[in-house]
Amino acid sequence: MFYLTAPAGIPISLHEVAEAARQDGCTHSGAEFSRLVGDMVGARYSFDFGSGRAALCSILRSLAMLSKNDRDQVVIPAYTCFSVASAVVRAGLKIRLSDIDPVTLDYAPEATVRMAQPQILAIVVCSLFGLPSRWDSLRSTAAKTGIYLIDDAAQSFGIESDGVFSGTHGDVGFYSFGRGKNLTTYSGGVAVTNRPDIANRIGAVQAQLAYPSRRSQLSTLGRLVAYSAMLRPEVYWLPSSLPFLGIGETVFDPGFCQSRLGDIEGRLGRLLLDRVDVLNSVRSSTARLFIDGLSSMESLQALGSAGETTLPYLRLPVLLKDRKVRDRVLISLRKAGIGASAMYPSTMADIPGIESYLASDERDFPGATAVADRLITLPTHPYVSRSDVYRTVAILREVIGSGS
Numbered sequence: 001m002f003y004l005t006a007p008a009g010i011p012i013s014l015h016e017v018a019e020a021a022r023q024d025g026c027t028h029s030g031a032e033f034s035r036l037v038g039d040m041v042g043a044r045y046s047f048d049f050g051s052g053r054a055a056l057c058s059i060l061r062s063l064a065m066l067s068k069n070d071r072d073q074v075v076i077p078a079y080t081c082f083s084v085a086s087a088v089v090r091a092g093l094k095i096r097l098s099d100i101d102p103v104t105l106d107y108a109p110e111a112t113v114r115m116a117q118p119q120i121l122a123i124v125v126c127s128l129f130g131l132p133s134r135w136d137s138l139r140s141t142a143a144k145t146g147i148y149l150i151d152d153a154a155q156s157f158g159i160e161s162d163g164v165f166s167g168t169h170g171d172v173g174f175y176s177f178g179r180g181k182n183l184t185t186y187s188g189g190v191a192v193t194n195r196p197d198i199a200n201r202i203g204a205v206q207a208q209l210a211y212p213s214r215r216s217q218l219s220t221l222g223r224l225v226a227y228s229a230m231l232r233p234e235v236y237w238l239p240s241s242l243p244f245l246g247i248g249e250t251v252f253d254p255g256f257c258q259s260r261l262g263d264i265e266g267r268l269g270r271l272l273l274d275r276v277d278v279l280n281s282v283r284s285s286t287a288r289l290f291i292d293g294l295s296s297m298e299s300l301q302a303l304g305s306a307g308e309t310t311l312p313y314l315r316l317p318v319l320l321k322d323r324k325v326r327d328r329v330l331i332s333l334r335k336a337g338i339g340a341s342a343m344y345p346s347t348m349a350d351i352p353g354i355e356s357y358l359a360s361d362e363r364d365f366p367g368a369t370a371v372a373d374r375l376i377t378l379p380t381h382p383y384v385s386r387s388d389v390y391r392t393v394a395i396l397r398e399v400i401g402s403g404s
């Protein structure tokens with residue numbers, strides 16, 4: 001009853017929060033942090049923002065300015081974080097939803113072919129939980145019609161595939177440093193690109209944004225103290241049982257605040273940046289334990305788990321048989337102190353109030369619907385112990401059985 005693992009997060013000590021709060025003479029710590037991020041991932045240009053969605057919105061505004069014709073549609077997956085849709089709307093563009101493959105969580109191959117259209121400005125590629133995307137086929141679709149590719153690496157910071165870091169696969173990319181991400185500064189985002197034309201525009205858009213006020217920095221400091229103190233399973237059960245805190249909620253809100261990255265977040269990012277490899281390797285090891293434990297169960301599927309190496313999943317995505325089983329499993333795991341989550345509550349097409357922002361009438365996305373109904377994600381962060389993993393596997397066996 002008094003134990004619950006958080007679905008995601010990273011340990012941050014109070015000492016580190018105090019360090020981040022201390023002025024160190026660096027005038028713009030956010031810009032300095034984004035420079036370090038750019039160096040780490042091999043991007044020539046990098047820009048700090050107050051969140052991943054502010055980074056995406058600025059990228060989209062920049063691409064719309066660069067585009068020679070009036071392209072006003074942005075392809076996004078029919079199942080992804082609702083903030084992606086919020087950023088498209090905030091940039092004044094239309095959302096074009098595209099279905100995903102429920103096993104790879106990447107765009108469905110048949111949907112990719114249909115993206116080559118003259119109204120489309122950009123395709124946003126979200127490598128959910130750290131699962132890789134099929135960049136080759138997207139590149140050939142994009143090249144045919146001059147569409148920009150945006151690498152949304154909000155959930156895959158520090159992960160390499162095809163010899164390059166996530167975030168740098170497309171024409172431009174971005175990271176989120178929000179609470180549940182690979183590395184967190186509580187909130188934050190960085191945009192990266194190697195293209196000078198795109199960088200020039202993003203620089204101009206970013207220059208119009210304000211820095212967070214002193215008051216909002218104080219509130220960030222308070223939230224960081226709470227985050228640092230409450231992520232342990234022995235404490236996390238308390239805030240997570242208070243519904244008015246809205247922990248873990250995902251909302252579609254095009255009116256979000258747009259700003260640069262604050263100094264406190266920038267200093268914290270600088271302090272923690274070197275740790276991302278260790279954090280990601282802990283995630284791989286925990287995911288491996290889960291995958292080994294679940295491997296004999298035919299009635300579920302751990303996504304992206306084929307092969308020898310284990311991805312540093314931000315959370316381990318597992319597909320169950322149907323929504324009923326999924327909901328039963330989530331309740332049982334929570335009772336046992338495991339903060340598994342169903343991730344996003346619906347497909348993008350089913351978000352209340354989104355219709356007027358959609359570029360087409362298409363509402364039927366079977367791949368995205370299957371994921372919205374059947375997905376659970378298991379926590380892989382450093383506060384998850386071996387005994388949490390074994391308990392999770394035992395509960396899954398008990399609730400759904402080991403056979404098909």
Ligand SMILES: Cc1ncc(COP(=O)(O)O)c(C=O)c1O
Pocket residue numbers: 051052053054080081083084126128152154155176177178187188189
């Ligand atoms: C795939 C994806 N894209 C974009 C975002 C937006 O990032 P932020 O929450 O920092 O605005 C998130 C995170 O919430 C995300 O998971």
